[in-house]
Structures are given as structure tokens and as C-alpha cells.
Amino acid sequence: MIPEEIKTCLIDNYGELQSFTPASGGCINNGGTAKCKSQELFLKWNSASLYPGMFAAEAKGLNLLRKSELIVPEVLEVINGQTYEALILENIRSGGQNKNTMEKFGGQLAQMHRITQKKYGLDHDNYMGSLKQYNKPHENWIEFYIAQRLEPQLEIAVKKGLADLQLQMKFEKLYKLLPKLLVIEQPSLVHGDLWSGNYMINSDGNAVLIDPAVTFANREVDLAMTKLFGGFSQEFYSGYEAEYPTEKGLNERLDIYNLYPLLIHLNLFGSSYRSQIISILNYFI
Numbered sequence: 001m002i003p004e005e006i007k008t009c010l011i012d013n014y015g016e017l018q019s020f021t022p023a024s025g026g027c028i029n030n031g032g033t034a035k036c037k038s039q040e041l042f043l044k045w046n047s048a049s050l051y052p053g054m055f056a057a058e059a060k061g062l063n064l065l066r067k068s069e070l071i072v073p074e075v076l077e078v079i080n081g082q083t084y085e086a087l088i089l090e091n092i093r094s095g096g097q098n099k100n101t102m103e104k105f106g107g108q109l110a111q112m113h114r115i116t117q118k119k120y121g122l123d124h125d126n127y128m129g130s131l132k133q134y135n136k137p138h139e140n141w142i143e144f145y146i147a148q149r150l151e152p153q154l155e156i157a158v159k160k161g162l163a164d165l166q167l168q169m170k171f172e173k174l175y176k177l178l179p180k181l182l183v184i185e186q187p188s189l190v191h192g193d194l195w196s197g198n199y200m201i202n203s204d205g206n207a208v209l210i211d212p213a214v215t216f217a218n219r220e221v222d223l224a225m226t227k228l229f230g231g232f233s234q235e236f237y238s239g240y241e242a243e244y245p246t247e248k249g250l251n252e253r254l255d256i257y258n259l260y261p262l263l264i265h266l267n268l269f270g271s272s273y274r275s276q277i278i279s280i281l282n283y284f285i
Contacts, residue, residue: 005081045086055087057126061214068112071208095203105207106239113219115189120144128213153263170281183247187216194222196231224257255280
């Protein structure tokens with residue numbers, strides 16, 4: 001149930017807590033729908049010591065995404081308690097897709113990717129799952145991808161005994177090839193963790209982005225993540241291409257960008273992801 005210090009904040013700011021319905025599917029945070037006297041909210045919380053600043057960073061990310069045409073839950077409050085931190089969001093009721101849902105979603109994501117800034121990265125770090133994600137700004141995309149994405153996760157894998165010297169050497173070989181393998185585009189606002197569990201369909205049949213790991217990056221990182229575990233229809237990609245066509249050879253590059261989430265999964269869930277990482281590296285080097 002909701003920790004007392006979080007419940008007290010809810011009652012103080014939104015009135016009597018009438019009911020709470022836990023959400024299913026979350027593997028990091030606790031959460032659910034809280035019906036208070038003044039309104040219905042979505043609440044998520046976790047230990048303040050385990051993941052410091054996680055919800056403050058997520059709130060910043062959600063607010064950045066709200067600059068796009070996509071539907072993103074409104075951030076109502078971040079609670080920084082002594083024992084727990086919490087994020088209070090607008091509650092969005094789920095619904096079903098209609099015939100235009102995914103095509104529209106793809107087009108809206110493409111429009112979001114046109115939001116840009118001068119450098120890759122952000123003015124703050126955040127989280128990818130339960131692991132810290134680093135966003136120190138870089139002018140060079142490849143340098144950013146190596147220094148802020150691949151290397152931090154590879155270091156964790158080494159410390160956990162999940163990556164040996166041979167695997168490290170394979171990554172070093174790949175790094176030298178990246179200038180020839182990757183296409184350099186402007187920094188795009190990206191969701192950063194765009195798998196099928198991080199969007200929902202609202203009661204109007206529109207896609208809603210949730211649980212971001214926002215940064216400014218090459219837009220192809222979002223497209224790569226949509227392919228990694230599936231859950232995005234051909235209509236989604238058609239809608240994207242109609243709004244913001246991708247560069248030739250995209251499908252070849254996707255595996256390079258999925259090395260990052262695969263390293264995340266390696267570090268979180270263990271060695272079963274190692275063979276997929278090695279297979280990608282061997283293909284390119």
C-alpha cells in the first residue's frame with residue numbers, strides 16, 4: 001500500500017484518498033491510480049535512497065516531451081520524502097486502437113524528432129530503467145554515444161563479471177568503425193526507452209508516451225528500440241516515414257543502437273543477453 005508519508009502529501013494536496021488501484025506490469029516502481037476527493041491521479045513511488053532523483057528527472061523528461069504534439073501525462077507534483085520519493089501525474093484512462101492510431105503515432109513521433117538543440121545530451125542525467133543514464137552534452141554524436149551510452153554500461157558489465165577482455169576489445173574495434181557505419185543527423189528530442197510497454201492508448205484511441213529516458217540524440221535510437229522487442233505495426237513506420245523520411249540503410253544501423261539497451265538488459269537481468277550483443281559486434285567488426 002501507499003507509504004504513510006506519501007499518503008499524507010496526497011491527502012494534504014488533493015483531499016481524502018477514496019481508493020487506490022495498483023498498476024500491473026511495473027518492475028521497478030510501485031504505482032497505481034489514486035482516487036482523491038478533488039481528482040483522480042496516477043501515483044508512482046520508490047525508495048529515496050535506491051534511486052535518488054529518479055522522479056525529478058522523469059518529470060523533467062515528461063515536460064520536455066510535452067513540447068511535442070504527442071499526448072504525455074501532465075506532471076502534477078514530485079514528492080521528495082525522507083524515506084520515499086514519488087511522482088504524481090495526470091491519470092489517463094486507457095482505451096483501444098482505431099484504424100488510424102499507429103499511423104498517427106508514427107507521424108507524431110517524427111514531428112517530435114524535429115525538436116532540436118545545438119548539442120547531443122541534456123543539462124541533467126536521468127535513468128534508463130533502474131540504471132543511471134548520463135547526458136553530458138557533446139557536439140559530436142559518435143563521441144556522445146560511446147562516452148555517455150556504451151562505455152558506462154560496459155564498465156558495469158565488467159564489474160559484474162558479465163563482460164570479459166575479449167568483449168571489451170570487440171567494442172573497441174566497433175568504436176573505430178562507427179564514423180563509417182553511422183549517419184550523422186541533428187540532435188533530436190527522443191523518448192529514449194521506446195518499447196511497447198512505454199506507450200499506451202487512451203480512451204480516444206491516441207498514443208500516449210510514458211516512462212521516458214529523454215535526451216537529445218540521433219533520432220534513430222528511438223526507431224531502433226521500437227524494433228528490438230516489437231509491438232509497433234507497419235502503419236506506425238509508414239506514418240513516421242511520411243512525416244520525416246529516414247536515411248538510407250537504417251535497418252543496418254538499428255542493431256548498433258540496440259547495443260545500448262541490450263547492455264542495460266545484460267546488467268539488469270544477466271548473461272542471457274550476452275550472445276545477442278556478441279552477435280551484433282561480430283557482424284560489424
